[in-house]
Amino acid sequence: MKVKALAIDHLHFWYKCPNNCPEQYHKHGSNNDLSNRVEHRMSHCFFPQNVEIDINEHTFKATILKTFKHKNKILIKPLL
Ligand SMILES: [Zn+2]
Numbered sequence: 001m002k003v004k005a006l007a008i009d010h011l012h013f014w015y016k017c018p019n020n021c022p023e024q025y026h027k028h029g030s031n032n033d034l035s036n037r038v039e040h041r042m043s044h045c046f047f048p049q050n051v052e053i054d055i056n057e058h059t060f061k062a063t064i065l066k067t068f069k070h071k072n073k074i075l076i077k078p079l080l
Helices: none
Strands: 002-008 012-016 025-029 037-042 050-055 060-068 073-078
Touching (some): 012 050
Antiparallel strands (some): 012 025
16 A cells, blocks of 8 residues: 655654554654655564555654544654
């Protein structure tokens, strides 16, 4: 399954769970690499699946601090 990365910082990148998990966004390690690329990972869902996470020019260079699922909002801190 293909997903788009919402945000990336020097430690993690985040994407919206395609399976509607309660935590809504999943994160994986970015290995201090902010470049555009596609990462193949096993999702952190209850039933893990292969995901292709597209990190591209639309991906925020930022840290996701908090998500508010019921308000459909996120709090992000842009990288300096
Ligand atoms: Zn999930």
